[in-house]
Amino acid sequence: MSEFKGQALSWQIVNGAIELTLRREPCNEIGLATLEELEKFVAALPELAAGGHALVIHSTSKAGFSAGADLRELYHRSQQVEKAEAARGVRDFLERIHTVMNTIDALPMTTIAAVHGVTFGGGFELALTCDIIIADRTARFCFPELRLGLIPGFGGIPRLKRDVGNAVVRDLLLTGRSFNVMKAQQIGLVSQIAAEGEVLRVARATASQMAKFDRTTVLAAKRFIKPIPYDELKQEIEIFCNLFTQPAVKEGLRKFVENEGPQPYLP
């Protein structure tokens, strides 16, 4: 499937680069619908890879790249079933999304996350699967999961640890604070900063550079430079699933979902 337009995602090949577009309003919350389309994307990758030398992931949402997991869906689904079944559902979701994330992480081509605005939680974790993050000046990153009594569950901690120092990981995780693109570049997460509204153009220009290189060499370099922390990723699922059964999580989700004030995304 070289082109696709779904409810949450679309993809196509533009000038030899695969472009995966996140397009679920309000801010690309990642729930079952997005997961299913991500799985379709991953299944289509062997065919897409034949015609594409790079992958660019970007968003058409005005608010940003992605606000992360769909907390409202998670809350409502877990309300509808018994505790044990809810926990099984969460584990199944995590295992499926890890398969998607691990596949993107290991793709035999250079991958670029072109982010703007809100790049939170699962959205940040998706960006971290990419080889290069390019961000516009509006980008803001955050792992807010501790506010909900959880840790990031889509592979965020092992991938963040792979890319930055442990002191930075502790700061970001344990405060749950959001940070801007200048900080993200300063700590080494973001490779290039684009002017507001220019991130896709900059990412496309970067992707076109990749076309000049031999693919076998790119793959060899990538495997050497970017090991995938499979053991820690599995460990993360276990920790998340253990925490998910704690009462603090239900309460944290309820507070977020029922918050009708203007500040649900502020700590």
Add this chain to the structure above:
Amino acid sequence: MPTNDHTLDEILNLAATHFKVPREKLTPDDDFFKTLGIDSLQALDLLTRLEHHFRIELPDYELQGVSDFRTLAQRIQSRL
């Protein structure tokens, strides 16, 4: 270092320009969520723009419960 009043004035100017609200309609004690008609995601956008403008880093938890321009200016002033 700029005075608190100067910082406050710059915040009001930036908010008026970005959210396309007449500057004269904004006052220091306004609830900026209401006056600007913004939600928490837009408030984070405002925070990002203020951080760039003042070249500071202001953790968002310092904005917990802050909804007026005057207090926002004090938080920013403490980072200048």
